[in-house]
Each structure stands twice: as C-alpha cells, then as structure tokens.
Amino acid sequence: MSEPNANLSTGHVRFLGRSLREKQLGQRAGVFWLYGLSGSGKSTLAAALEKALHAEGRVTAILDGDLLRTGLNRGLGFSDDDRRENLRRAAEVARLLVQSGIIVIASFITPTKSFRSLARQTVGEDDFHEIYVHADFDTCRQRDVKGLYAKADQGQVKQFTGRDSGFEEPASPDLLINTLTESEEESLARLLAFVKDRIRLES
Numbered sequence: 001m002s003e004p005n006a007n008l009s010t011g012h013v014r015f016l017g018r019s020l021r022e023k024q025l026g027q028r029a030g031v032f033w034l035y036g037l038s039g040s041g042k043s044t045l046a047a048a049l050e051k052a053l054h055a056e057g058r059v060t061a062i063l064d065g066d067l068l069r070t071g072l073n074r075g076l077g078f079s080d081d082d083r084r085e086n087l088r089r090a091a092e093v094a095r096l097l098v099q100s101g102i103i104v105i106a107s108f109i110t111p112t113k114s115f116r117s118l119a120r121q122t123v124g125e126d127d128f129h130e131i132y133v134h135a136d137f138d139t140c141r142q143r144d145v146k147g148l149y150a151k152a153d154q155g156q157v158k159q160f161t162g163r164d165s166g167f168e169e170p171a172s173p174d175l176l177i178n179t180l181t182e183s184e185e186e187s188l189a190r191l192l193a194f195v196k197d198r199i200r201l202e203s
Helices: 018-025 042-055 080-099 113-123 137-143 148-153 184-198
Strands: 008-010 013-015 030-035 060-064 103-107 128-134 175-178
Touching: 018 080, 030 042, 030 080, 030 113, 030 184, 042 060, 042 103, 042 184, 060 080, 080 103, 080 113, 113 128, 128 184, 175 184
Parallel strands: 030 103, 030 128, 060 103, 128 175
Antiparallel strands: 008 013
16 A cells, blocks of 8 residues: 555656545545445445535535446446456555545445455555345345346346356444334444544544
C-alpha cells in the first residue's frame, strides 16, 4: 500500500500525495465494500449512503457491479475467472480513487472468500472495509427487484449466484447488516455511523 503522506510518482513525475488531497477535502478516504446476494439490499443502501454523505459535504464515488458491466467490465461473463477479473478491476479503480482522497462505496455480489480477499489485498488492508448485507436466497427471490431471479428460472441468466453457483457466508465481516430483521432506515443508520467513524480526518 502506498504511504499516505508520500507523493505518488511514476518515473521522474511526482503527483500530489494522498494526505494533501484528504486535507483539502476534509475527509479520510476509504473503500466501503458492500456485498451479498442480488436483492439483499446492498445497492439500495449504497445509494442511500452516498446521498447521506453528500448532504454532509463528503466527496464520494459509487462503484456498482451492474454499472461497471456496461463499460469497464463489458464483455466479462459470470464464470469464476470472469467474476474474479470483474472484481479485480473494480478493486484497482477503488484503490486509485482512494489515493485521490475519495470515499468509495462499492456494491458487488462478491460471492467467495477468495474474491473478497483479492479485493482487500488490492485496495489495502487499512483502507478496505468489508460490509456484508445479508438476506437469504428465498427472500431475495421474493423481492426480485431487478427481475433477475425470474430470468434465472427461465434459463436466461447463467451461473446465477445462490442457485447455479455458490455464495460463501463470511465468518467475520467488518460490519454485518441483516435486511431480514432491520428496516432500511435502521440499516442505513448503522452503516452511516460505521462509515463516519472511519472517514474522520485526524488532526
């Protein structure tokens, strides 16, 4: 991981360091990686978190799996290798944004422990915050906010997580949000408190 107080450099070119950018923005950068099954509520919470932080004058960026597949990750499928590459690219983008002092809110299914480990290692241990948004498969299937479960039942979506490919439950995420037992407001309040505690810039 790059030293926060050092200027970035490539060859003889030196760029502004992260600490200067953070001081200007008045925030500590970090990556808040929300993951869980499709329909668990992670994208909803990510959007709500972004709005809440924006209202407080924070500078944020959203990285969403669906959005990245329309551009940067267009052409990648849902095989294990493609999923890994999808997440590797997302984590690399997140790392670059953090070096610019930006608070990154990422929303990806990230189904396996190895994928989550890859993301954490790419971003850096100190900057990566793992947030598991939990809801069981049957509940997510009933919600089916994007119609993906219906398409999967019709064979239109291959390697669908939770049905055709597995989802590994985390042993100890940095934060667990259970959308089965909490309202959206309760989940957001806990998430926001977690984030605000970690973006506070030490004097």
